Amino acid sequence: MPQSSRVQKAVFPVAGLGTRFLPATKASPKEMLPIVDKPLIQYAVEEAYAAGIRHMIFVTGRSKRAIEDHFDTAYELEAELEAAGKDELLALVRSVQPSDMDCAFVRQPRSLGLGHAVLCAEPLVGREPFAVLLADDLMVGPPGGAPVLAQMMSAFRQQGRSVIAVQEVPADQVHRYGIVAGESAGGPLIRIERIVEKPKAADAPSRMGVAGRYILTPGVFEEIRQQPRGVGGEIQLTDGIARLLGKEAVYAYQYSGKRYDCGSKEGFLEATVELALQHPQVGASFREYLRGLEL
Ligand code: UTP
Numbered sequence: 001m002p003q004s005s006r007v008q009k010a011v012f013p014v015a016g017l018g019t020r021f022l023p024a025t026k027a028s029p030k031e032m033l034p035i036v037d038k039p040l041i042q043y044a045v046e047e048a049y050a051a052g053i054r055h056m057i058f059v060t061g062r063s064k065r066a067i068e069d070h071f072d073t074a075y076e077l078e079a080e081l082e083a084a085g086k087d088e089l090l091a092l093v094r095s096v097q098p099s100d101m102d103c104a105f106v107r108q109p110r111s112l113g114l115g116h117a118v119l120c121a122e123p124l125v126g127r128e129p130f131a132v133l134l135a136d137d138l139m140v141g142p143p144g145g146a147p148v149l150a151q152m153m154s155a156f157r158q159q160g161r162s163v164i165a166v167q168e169v170p171a172d173q174v175h176r177y178g179i180v181a182g183e184s185a186g187g188p189l190i191r192i193e194r195i196v197e198k199p200k201a202a203d204a205p206s207r208m209g210v211a212g213r214y215i216l217t218p219g220v221f222e223e224i225r226q227q228p229r230g231v232g233g234e235i236q237l238t239d240g241i242a243r244l245l246g247k248e249a250v251y252a253y254q255y256s257g258k259r260y261d262c263g264s265k266e267g268f269l270e271a272t273v274e275l276a277l278q279h280p281q282v283g284a285s286f287r288e289y290l291r292g293l294e295l
Pocket of ligand 1: 014017018019021030110114117
């Protein structure tokens with residue numbers, strides 16, 4: 001029988017070292033890097049909120065204080081803006097944490113891998129299905145369509161089983177992804193038969209790469225606890241999901257929309273340019289500026 005279909009909590013693993021962005025990430029979190037005027041983590045939290053989730057759980061590490069501060073009340077700033085009558089800015093600052101949303105923080109003492117980070121959230125998640133969002137994957141839904149996690153929520157409500165976002169990736173990039181293979185389960189769903197972390201191109205069972213959005217059943221915690229270390233000596237979430245497959249169905253979901261890999265410099269720059277072009281304040285003038293560049 002499908003288990004409870006209510007997903008009320010989202011986990012944001014933000015304890016990674018962000019080495020690809022050094023020195024920017026030496027003392028400040030990668031997830032606080034802004035795309036135009038909003039930090040990456042805020043895009044992810046807004047996506048979870050838009051999918052109906054109100055309990056946000058951050059798995060943090062050293063040098064990540066800025067994330068806690070970002071989702072807390074900024075008394076001095078708010079008082080200054082209020083006194084200056086800057087109502088629009090005040091509303092903007094307050095909108096970061098809507099009154100019906102709560103945030104909890106748990107530490108991952110060492111960066112032992114994404115699976116380990118998710119396991120650190122277990123005491124706060126409990127025995128419920130939950131979402132996992134990797135903020136360095138910035139996901140933009142199709143124009144006028146639902147955001148990616150909201151699309152996945154519909155699939156989870158139907159199946160009552162774990163749902164993982166996937167997209168087709170070029171053959172020369174499969175070694176950077178978790179790769180899934182399985183049988184079509186209708187529409188955008190694939191019932192996963194195999195999932196492997198960062199395979200060599202020759203060993204990859206398909207070109208369906210996992211993007212940083214998951215809805216998982218709580219059974220995954222036990223599987224992560226039991227598993228040995230995987231690729232790179234890390235406790236991989238992919239390996240926990242591979243074990244879960246032996247116990248219950250797990251689905252891949254081919255989402256509609258676009259993913260920017262903002263954990264890499266190229267993806268970060270692409271997101272910056274494309275979102276700047278769409279920005280209501282600066283979009284038009286930025287487009288003019290780009291047109292004038294000699295490329
Ligand atoms: P990445 O491997 O992309 O992030 O992990 P990283 O390790 O921070 O970056 P690089 O590769 O050194 O540049 C994907 C996500 O998992 C989180 C990261 O914060 C990121 O959001 N993560 C990773 C953890 O929370 N803990 C870990 O031990 C590893």
